Amino acid sequence: SKPSEEASEARQEFNIGWSIYAGWMPWPYAQQAGIVKKWADKYGIKINIVQVNDYVESVNQYTAGKLDGVTVANMDALTIPAAGGKDTSAIIVGDYSNGNDGVMLKGSGDLKAIKGKQVNLVELSVSHYLLARALNSVGMTMRDVKTVNTADADIVGAFATPDVQAAVAWNPQLLAMKEQPGAREVFSSADIPGEIVDLLVVDTGTIKANPKLGKALAGIWYETVALMQQQDEAGKKARAAMAKLAGATPEAFDKQLKTTYLYADPKEAVAATSSPDLVTTMTRVRDFSFSKGLFQNAESADAVGMAFPGGKTLGDPQNVTLRFDESYMQLAADGKL
Amino acid sequence: MRWVNRQVRRSDRLMLGALPILLLVVVYLLLAVSRHAENPADKILPLPGAMAESMYGLIFQPDQLSGQLIFWADTLASLQRLGLGVGISTLAAITIGLALGILPPIRATFGPLVTGIAVIPPIALLPILFIALGLGETAKVGLIVVGIAPVMIRDIAAHVGELPREQIIKAQTLGASSWQVMIRVALPQAMPRLIHAMRMALGPAWVFLISAEAIASDVGLGYRIFLVRRYLAMDVILPYVAWIALLAITMDMILSFASRRLFPWAHGVGH
Amino acid sequence: MRWVNRQVRRSDRLMLGALPILLLVVVYLLLAVSRHAENPADKILPLPGAMAESMYGLIFQPDQLSGQLIFWADTLASLQRLGLGVGISTLAAITIGLALGILPPIRATFGPLVTGIAVIPPIALLPILFIALGLGETAKVGLIVVGIAPVMIRDIAAHVGELPREQIIKAQTLGASSWQVMIRVALPQAMPRLIHAMRMALGPAWVFLISAEAIASDVGLGYRIFLVRRYLAMDVILPYVAWIALLAITMDMILSFASRRLFPWAHGVGH
């Protein structure tokens, strides 16, 4: 569908939502460290970085139009705003989960031992997707386990009870679960690198009418990421601040970063976005989503269209609602911000 | 005629009562239609057609995986949990509330504890609740009980504590022991208030049920609502909420009717 | 002496009341120690030392980035929201509840609507609420109001509806209009019940506050609890919950005291 008319006007003030996840912590840090203001001032706009404690709610708020942009995983960008008819552009491909999501089992045995077990996870999320991929990898299907929906904030507590033998979670919860005696990670996103991608998405109409916003966001992101990659005092301080914002200790936060593959270099991000691998990944993701009924009343998995750099599309080209837009990352790579 | 004296006839009452609710429905429809005019794929205020379609599947078509009719399985599971939770709380309210209200030493000893438990938001203590009760049905029923029982207990205790002292004295002069004062004077007079307390607690009970189901569950009305919230499926959420409201209002009406029927003396048989 | 007649002296009351609470603390400590003996890194039942350590940082050390003392900033933010939410609900309860209780046409028209709203679990409507009210303070206060006001309104309405008919008649023979019956007969007699209703509502109010803060917030007691719950940091959660309980009990005591002070006639000045 077309982006709505009102949203296309040029505006001065924008709200970007974020929720707590290792790969998104640069955003609030940038806000506090003044990096946001610096770039916003440069482009003569105002950007509010808004924390939403509950991840799903942040995406819902974006879908409802209360936020102009939000941090989100690729699968949720597809199933929530895009499937809901909201034309969405992913302008920053920030990282992929390289172990930040994992399947946990108690007791001995490898992944195959999960057969017949009850698995606690946030249903219909990337965890669900990860579980499906994990089961695939050992020749099982979703019918071989029984899933129990468990809120992400409570999954650590749930995993601590003897009732729960298997669970899927992401960081920082995953780390806390690994610390429990007798718990082991049997599959992780490191086994499917590049499939769980964390994005910053914005409303397509808004970004079209306000390219300044895209430029400012790209500027903020790469400056902050560069800062946190530094192995000196400044970088350490930045990471410690991010840890604090996430409610974690610096050590725990560093551990989480290790399992997050940050596209710190914009060139690399552009390459990843333009690579055909992303199309493959998104095909898998949307097939999974469709099979779970996440496209609601849609006839086929093609109902929701996606556009990739270079004019490639996936699904219904008349109904493109998720666009991977590398142009702003490209500007950053070219140093034209 | 002064407004305080204007009694409303039964038939008019139904009509008047329906009015604001109908109005709300109309406002909703107008908003929904205007949003859909802008964005036909709008998910936030679905049109009745979309809701009917989604619900049709849940109500009539068995789920591929489990073979159940999802809507009815959800309803049954939730009602069971709610019934158990409210039942246990009611029992606790009438026994503990009665004892607290009428026996000063018990009140002195356990009153502060009950107040303490009543004011602790159980949502905050979920991890401990999990450890104590596991993650199964017990935990869900437990959350409802921990959530509503203390409030009910305090309400009954306060009510019983306000019985005219004369009645207690009178009963004793008629040979009643403490126990008999409790079961023959305080208990029957607490019953209508107990039903009132149940009616007041139903709202919070649903809240805790839904919270519990949101946390860890695989079936239930609250589970479904929180599951589909992931893709903002208001076309399922709204009918589910309406169904919950309908169930809750039915319970409320049954309780209110039962109270009038069983305890006529408490509902102004006089003038 | 029969138990119903055993009055407890003030000093004994304090001691008796503290007893079961102390007992609970001891049970907790025993459990915690035994768990730590098994697994020294146990997070679920932290020892007092760990709690003190964690809390020390939050209470006394300013946050590097914002420069705030986190604990106090959380408390202030939560109290503000709670105060607003409870305040608005109380206002609604006394105005709407009064009108519903005493004016039959109003009751007929809006009674069913209020019941409807009261029984809808606001948690189920969270997505709508946040979309309607945004992510700011309004939504949080709104959730508290939607959550507790209808129950309070119904309670006040029921109480006012049960005033002896004779009093209403009497007031009218003394020249009172409907308005005057409301403000001079019903309102003052509803006040003690209003305070009772506030005390009963405080528990749910905290629940709704915490639920709201869990979803969209960046400061507040509930926010902090949900933030650290991701790490199962019970060493922060438990002190926070205890602090909430302390705040809530203080409010409860203040309200109870105020009621006795302001409305002595309602608290058995007689025999």
Add this chain to the structure above:
Amino acid sequence: MSTLLTLRDVWVEYGDKIVIEKLDLDIAEQSFVSVVGPSGAGKSSFLRLILGQEAPTRGRIELDGTPLVPECGPDRGVVFQRYSVFPHLSVLRNTMFGLECPKAPLSGRLFGSARRAARDEAAAMLEAVGLGDSFDLYPAQMSGGMQQRLAIAQALVQRPRILLLDEPFGALDPGIRADMHALITRLWRDYSLTIVMVTHDIREAFTLGTRVLALDKRRHDPHAPHRFGATVVYDLPLDKPVDAPEDKDHSITIDENGNN
């Protein structure tokens, strides 16, 4: 004197229990009607009818020739058998209530000099009923007789046109009762009130009233006692001079009228 109240073929029923049956009655203006009758006959129900608190199940009631709306205003004053004072107001505020409401339509409260005037008037009435030193007590702190006197003061301070009294002096000792008799007679005369008073004291009924009504069942079916209601079985106009001083020791005892 003109007719103030007219009752024509009035019935009162609760469910299938008939309480008042076929009551036909005219009450003249400025009369002082005493109502006697056995306990449970329906005297209080009769007062509730005139008060407008309850509508008759059958029949019609007219006030000044127009049908009586089932609503009562400041033209009628009442002392109920129970619940007659406001528990949340002190003695003084209870008595001032009737003076404040008509004059302060919005707040229902008076301030400044108007308040002082009302206070003085209420205080004077309280002195008259012997509650001069209990201004600040709440009803729950008073004895039964004190509450009754407060209810009387509350109703009288208003000077209603029709005053309905349901056993107003029942809980009073003879001394205070005599004072109250004098007080009510004086007010009745001075302000041309019309009074309907239920009493069990036959002597009181005859000393105070200008007319005595006896309410009772005309028929009794021992197998279906609730199938017959009460009506006026005696109606005695007393042609006594209105200005006769009240006679404490009237020394008549007419038990026969009141019951059986």
Add this chain to the structure above:
Amino acid sequence: MSTLLTLRDVWVEYGDKIVIEKLDLDIAEQSFVSVVGPSGAGKSSFLRLILGQEAPTRGRIELDGTPLVPECGPDRGVVFQRYSVFPHLSVLRNTMFGLECPKAPLSGRLFGSARRAARDEAAAMLEAVGLGDSFDLYPAQMSGGMQQRLAIAQALVQRPRILLLDEPFGALDPGIRADMHALITRLWRDYSLTIVMVTHDIREAFTLGTRVLALDKRRHDPHAPHRFGATVVYDLPLDKPVDAPEDKDHSITIDENGNN
């Protein structure tokens, strides 16, 4: 007759208000003590003392020579001025209450033949007070006088050793009142009860009682009326034969005793 109750230097105070002052009194077994006095003197407070509902602020009370615990049992029966019946029980159940409790310690309810016996006993007492056709009414459905009679039946069916009555016949018409007088006199004689009755009817006080106590303030300070309490100002033993039939028209009027 031996002394049943002894009051020595008993005071009752509410805050700084003195209600009863320096009361010294002995009440003999099987006596019928009438208590009269002005409204608000402290008669009900006096009954509450003997009942054990309230403890005196000073002084001591002895029952059979042992200090009275502030607690009342089935040896004492009471008819309060208010709240005297259970609103949630029908007339019959209200009356059976006192018969059921002592016999069924656990359930407080009787079944089978025991229940039928209790029912019959209660029914007989209700017939005696004239409530024979109101067994299934709730108190709220009854007139003031009917509630009072129910309270009397409830207290009498128990046959307490000491019976305390607070204006028990105040709301009754003369006919029923005479029946009640006969009833209470018969029970008093047959079961050797000790009765303390507060009344405002001087004639009733003298016809029924074997001793009349007048409670009143000995001193009055108009500037501090609450600084003086009431005590016994007259104590008249009546040497009348216990078996004299009750005399309806005793025709004495001793207003002087009751007040001022």
